[in-house]
Amino acid sequence: MAHIEIIGEGKNKRYKVMYELPPLMGERRRKSKTFPVGTPKSVVDAFKRQVEIDLATGEFVSAKEITLEKFTETVYFPIFTKFLSPTTTSNYRRLYESSKPYCIKKVFGKYKLKDVTRRMVQNWVNTLSDNTSPKTVRSYLMFLHSIYNSAITEDIIKPHCNPTEHIKLPPKNTPPIEAYTIEQINRLLELSQNDNIAHITIALGALAGLRRGEMLGLKWESTKIDTENPELNIVETRVVVDGEETVKSPKTKAGNRVIPIPNSLAEILRQERLNYRTNKLKYGKEFKDLGYVLSKSNGEPYRPDGISIHYERFMYRMESDYGIPYKSLHKLRHTFASLMIDNGANPKFLQKALGHQNIAMTLDTYTHVYKNREQSEIAKLDEIITLPKTASY
Numbered sequence: 001m002a003h004i005e006i007i008g009e010g011k012n013k014r015y016k017v018m019y020e021l022p023p024l025m026g027e028r029r030r031k032s033k034t035f036p037v038g039t040p041k042s043v044v045d046a047f048k049r050q051v052e053i054d055l056a057t058g059e060f061v062s063a064k065e066i067t068l069e070k071f072t073e074t075v076y077f078p079i080f081t082k083f084l085s086p087t088t089t090s091n092y093r094r095l096y097e098s099s100k101p102y103c104i105k106k107v108f109g110k111y112k113l114k115d116v117t118r119r120m121v122q123n124w125v126n127t128l129s130d131n132t133s134p135k136t137v138r139s140y141l142m143f144l145h146s147i148y149n150s151a152i153t154e155d156i157i158k159p160h161c162n163p164t165e166h167i168k169l170p171p172k173n174t175p176p177i178e179a180y181t182i183e184q185i186n187r188l189l190e191l192s193q194n195d196n197i198a199h200i201t202i203a204l205g206a207l208a209g210l211r212r213g214e215m216l217g218l219k220w221e222s223t224k225i226d227t228e229n230p231e232l233n234i235v236e237t238r239v240v241v242d243g244e245e246t247v248k249s250p251k252t253k254a255g256n257r258v259i260p261i262p263n264s265l266a267e268i269l270r271q272e273r274l275n276y277r278t279n280k281l282k283y284g285k286e287f288k289d290l291g292y293v294l295s296k297s298n299g300e301p302y303r304p305d306g307i308s309i310h311y312e313r314f315m316y317r318m319e320s321d322y323g324i325p326y327k328s329l330h331k332l333r334h335t336f337a338s339l340m341i342d343n344g345a346n347p348k349f350l351q352k353a354l355g356h357q358n359i360a361m362t363l364d365t366y367t368h369v370y371k372n373r374e375q376s377e378i379a380k381l382d383e384i385i386t387l388p389k390t391a392s393y
Contacts, residue, residue, distance in 0.1 A: 002051045015044040069109035080150045086241040118163045129170040179338040198314040205332025207265040213237035219291040230266035232259045255355040
């Protein structure tokens with residue numbers, strides 16, 4: 001709050017208003033204003049009241065000259081990324097200071113936070129849209145928006161002065177989902193029987209919809225494969241962040257989930273568990289009993305890039321020898337979703353199985369697949385509706 005001090009006496013009496021602004025980047029900020037001799041007390045009281053109103057409503061912001069670069073590197077990354085996942089923080093750093101000419105540091109770093117305008121941000125977004133995908137444009141803008149929200153929290157800029165608000169974005173580009181057919185998956189599972197890593201990878205992707213990191217983080221203790229209703233408990237994911245392998249929880253609460261699985265996948269996992277136990281006996285003390293489903297013969301878990309390379313080499317052989325087209329490992333997850341939709345899966349169930357945070361994400365991602373399903377469902381009416389022969393339409 002503000003208070004008034006009296007300086008001097010008699011004809012030389014002056015008023016001084018003392019007040020303290022919210023801390024800025026950890027620094028206390030005491031301010032004062034001394035009024036000339038003869039200033040009416042009513043004027044001083046009015047100033048004091050306005051200061052208190054501005055402090056209460058957050059209208060008092062710093063006049064300190066802080067650049068976006070200084071704020072991002074000394075405040076945002078050290079303080080506001082504490083509870084973000086290592087992957088998200090690493091992605092933000094790439095958006096901030098990559099070699100790209102349109103990265104945030106190169107475009108806005110030297111500007112004072114308060115001097116960046118909406119027109120500047122819109123021009124930057126327009127440049128991004130000419131060089132990157134709509135999804136990447138949104139990632140850049142979302143990160144810049146996060147920086148400015150943090151600056152508002154620190155009372156560096158006013159809430160209504162965020163230049164990342166009301167920016168026009170390029171339309172979302174939703175390409176058709178690429179997926180294997182059920183015939184191709186059956187063939188791949190048949191052809192991969194002598195390659196247990198490819199076999200398990202294809203099965204976990206196409207029959208359970210797991211992401212690569214979820215496959216690598218799956219442990220035997222999180223599998224329930226000896227019951228009538230087998231399931232997988234997804235509690236851990238293994239990823240590479242800045243060249244270092246990291247084990248972490250799923251990115252969102254929805255990612256931490258229990259997935260019911262078909263008996264065919266349970267059977268494949270039971271066979272792999274037998275291989276794991278056999279290798280444990282074979283290697284003895286040399287075996288690294290870490291409990292990962294996807295592991296080398298000595299029990300050592302695979303690195304994410306190791307699994308991807310193994311899968312790619314296998315699929316290129318399948319394309320060359322059997323004409324089954326190569327699709328990326330993530331397309332196995334799309335295959336699972338497509339197969340479930342084709343067999344009438346409820347969108348809410350699919351959302352939960354895939355670990356999507358909300359059903360809109362599921363519907364947006366698989367809109368074309370659902371549309372095809374709707375068309376096939378409505379076509380069934382033609383099988384049961386019989387028009388009168390005498391009718392003419």
